[in-house]
Amino acid sequence: MRAWKSILAGAAMTAAALTAASPGVAQDQSVEDLYSGNTLTILIGHPPGGSYDLYAQLAAAHFGQFLPGEPNVIVQHMPGGGGRRAAAYFHNNTEPDGLTVAILPDTLAHIQLLTPEQADWDAAKFRYIGRFAPANSAFAIGPTAPIDSAEEMKDTQVVVACTGKAARSAQMPALLKNLLGYDLRLICGYKGSAASKLATIRGEVDMFSQNWASFAANDQADMDSGDLRIIMQAGLERDPDIPEVPLLQELTDDEEAQRILRFASSAAPIGRPMMAVPGTPENVIAALREAFQEMVTDPAFLEDAERRGAIIIPATGEEVETINEEIVSASPELIEATRSAMDASDAEETQNPGEGSGD
Template sequence: MNHFKKWIASALSFAVLGSSVFAQSEELESFYGGETVTVLIGHPPGGTFNLYAQLAAAHLGDHIPGNPEVIVQHMPGGGGSLAAAFFSNKAPTDGTMIAILPETLAIKQVMDPEGSLWDMNRMRYIGRFTDVTSVMGVRQGAPATTIEGLRDVGGNFACSGTTTGSAQTGALAHYFAGFNLNMVCGYDTATAGVLAVLRGEADLTSTIWTNWNATQREQLDSGAIIPVVQFGLKPIEAIADVPLAMDLVDDPEARAAFRLFAASGEVGRALLASPDMEGAKYQMFVDAFASMIEDPTFIADAEASRVPLNIALADELEEIKALILATPDEQTEILKVALDEGFK
């Protein structure tokens, strides 16, 4: 009799749970049906932020209950800082806005909490389209094209603003790995720095591998551009023989600084949920992203558009974010000094 009662109780609990899930699904479908979901980015049209935002706009709505329209909103300014501040403080919290924001937000927050007008503790990742590991490339014919040569002879390193990840790779290599670099900053974008190298105006620069691979494939294949260092936590498969920056140094503090810097690249081009979005809607976006990336239409579109994918799901990204936000103050200070001194 007791077994029968337990079976009845279990059956009833499953029935209640199923009813609750169905009701929640109906509620989400009712809310999102006819609604518009906005993907906010802090950069103008063009570039990888827009590339992945448009990919999300084309496909994510098909995996959200009610199939809402998904659009992209551009809010350029401060290298994405303007959009980050808006998203953290003024964005709708009802589940109608998500974002693709700079991968460096968490590390900027721990390094400059007062100057960071956002709180990554209140934002949650939905999923990543690709990592954005920076790779340093040198032109064929430059005074130095090897690690040893860059430490000895060195070269002119083209960079944009000193707060950009591509520029900071040069500063860190200069400070920690002993690269003899003349940091020539002031180019409008990382892409402009790449073009300066191709013209022979500079000797080397860094940009994310996605950019190198998409825009300079011919130069890479011909050897006109030689990748010399990659700034990730693990090697990129296509250039597995190119050393990681952290493997160029023995000092534990230097290795830790390179790991911290590389963690941001692992965040990559990822969708974020707005602060205070209710749990059911956040989980819905997580599930929608996971469903979208398995959709043959999405995969075919990405392949046809030559959009690189290196997917990571919400849990992995949240772990990386937590790791960055928990960085000890002393480690943060070491990185601050390196980024300051490395540009001199």
């Protein structure tokens, strides 16, 4: 298990910076001319302090030197709706000129398929530049939790913190409640994973979830002390850092439940990706992809990633687009079964939401 310490720093710019250039600029210039003397913005849909910010700040420190023209690189935070606000802005209001990229939720296709009323984008049109790492979610219990393993939730009630009823932090536990009959009481309204973590350690709730990369970067001391214990994870393969921790679909022998749990977890290989605006010229996409792959194999970058606690298991943009295409091609029957199983409408609301900082 990695014990790297993260050094996270927030950098905020106004939303107006995201639309600085016209869509025709990249078509008429060389990529070097496009970036020379300009600023590349990395948009994220979460506040400072979580895994999105971790990778964005890491990229901001290194990405520019690998791009023709060596632009300055900044980070723009646009939190809201678990990343949905930024995703909609990126898709609909950002010029496809190559001067804005994004690190947005791996679940954009799932959101569109399962809760289309919340998705103001077409997930099939997003262009992927590359992936920093997969994004298995991990579920941690606190020091006062009445259980020691996931299987015990069949017979013992566990109180789960979540940010919102439509958030993955609620939907994934709801799958276990609705498919496997686990005795879970969901309390939503916490302002980010940091607030959920604090509530778990204090004993206000028993369990919360976030991206494993956030645990690895920020919570090693709490895991070492036993204040946080990882008991299950969501993904298609066990994360190599926690190979002893079961996947959700491994908690049941029911084939239909396994099928739904696998589909609900199938965005984990998309992970923490860097994305380009739909319509970005192909020469710019190619340059961004080449620069990304050079960056994630650069020794100085990898040393900085280790220092910050950022897990790096990269994939190419082409590989990530293939995964995304497989998700968006899911059958209507599977989509409907998953939508029904992840219903968290009976979740309660917390009276102590805490301070916002995010996954």
